Amino acid sequence: MEEVKEQTGHMPRIGEPAPAFEAVTTHGVLKLEDFKGSWLILFSHPADFTPVCTTEFIAFTEIHPELQKRGVELLGLSVDSVSSHIAWVRNVEEKTGVRIPFPIIADLNKEVSLDYGMIHPGQSKTETVRCVFIIDPNQIIRTILYYPLTTGRNMDEILRIIDALQTTDKNAVATPANWRPGDMVVVPPPNTQEMAEERLKQGYKCTDWYLCKKKL
Amino acid sequence: MACISPDGKPTESGSKMLRALQAGLKSPEEIAKEAGLPLFRVRSGLRELTQAGLASQKGDKYELSPKGGEALGASST
Numbered sequence: 001m002e003e004v005k006e007q008t009g010h011m012p013r014i015g016e017p018a019p020a021f022e023a024v025t026t027h028g029v030l031k032l033e034d035f036k037g038s039w040l041i042l043f044s045h046p047a048d049f050t051p052v053c054t055t056e057f058i059a060f061t062e063i064h065p066e067l068q069k070r071g072v073e074l075l076g077l078s079v080d081s082v083s084s085h086i087a088w089v090r091n092v093e094e095k096t097g098v099r100i101p102f103p104i105i106a107d108l109n110k111e112v113s114l115d116y117g118m119i120h121p122g123q124s125k126t127e128t129v130r131c132v133f134i135i136d137p138n139q140i141i142r143t144i145l146y147y148p149l150t151t152g153r154n155m156d157e158i159l160r161i162i163d164a165l166q167t168t169d170k171n172a173v174a175t176p177a178n179w180r181p182g183d184m185v186v187v188p189p190p191n192t193q194e195m196a197e198e199r200l201k202q203g204y205k206c207t208d209w210y211l212c213k214k215k216l
Numbered sequence: 217m218a219c220i221s222p223d224g225k226p227t228e229s230g231s232k233m234l235r236a237l238q239a240g241l242k243s244p245e246e247i248a249k250e251a252g253l254p255l256f257r258v259r260s261g262l263r264e265l266t267q268a269g270l271a272s273q274k275g276d277k278y279e280l281s282p283k284g285g286e287a288l289g290a291s292s293t
Binding site for chain 2: 027028029030031033034035037038073
């Protein structure tokens with residue numbers, strides 16, 4: 001049991017403060033606190049110079065302008081050296097014309113990987129799986145996604161989650177299944193019978209007292 | 217080091233930050249806006265520049281040090 005814990009490290013949870021770090025990256029030494037005030041997507045990939053990871057880095061670069069519009073920074077990570085990251089980023093640009101604009105952590109000693117539970121020994125004891133940590137401007141973890149080594153991430157879903165989190169934070173609402181910006185949002189459920197009765201008179205689109213939606 | 221090259225001279229982004237400080241005390245947010253760099257890069261870069269003695273911190277703001285002014289002059293020649 002102890003051996004498994006040593007291999008996997010800490011498993012952070014949604015709602016907890018993101019573990020602090022100071023790490024060597026392709027953009028110099030960065031600390032988590034450097035991102036305070038911005039949303040941050042910290043994501044890990046198994047290794048440089050691998051095919052699925054390369055497609056993901058190109059895809060993250062494609063959504064980078066949309067993320068910037070939403071005040072979101074990107075930070076990659078793998079258990080590779082900074083020289084390997086630099087060589088890979090240069091190779092991607094040379095072969096595809098895509099310039100990776102965000103920093104990548106060189107986590108050779110696995111310090112950050114273990115603090116964020118990015119090593120899943122059932123998948124690989126030496127590489128990080130495809131994790132996505134969405135961290136809010138107060139540095140609280142708001143979403144965690146794990147993908148297996150063989151499945152590339154869906155950028156559309158990552159953008160959708162950012163939109164949903166920012167919408168719910170701003171308007172104190174929730175978002176229904178498959179919600180997209182512009183769709184109706186869910187009004188939080190009432191806590192009392194009186195609130196439930198009042199709700200039905202408020203012009204929301206209600207299926208019943210506990211499921212009401214409204215336009216923003 | 218992202219802001220200072222191995223030969224001790226400021227890099228392009230380091231020079232942008234130092235130039236932003238030429239007009240006086242500035243916050244990291246003001247430097248980021250003026251230098252056109254992401255705020256996280258500026259915060260990290262300011263640590264390097266202050267450690268190297270090229271900038272100094274006064275409260276929440278930063279200013280160019282005499283050594284920073286010299287480095288900026290040398291890098292533009």
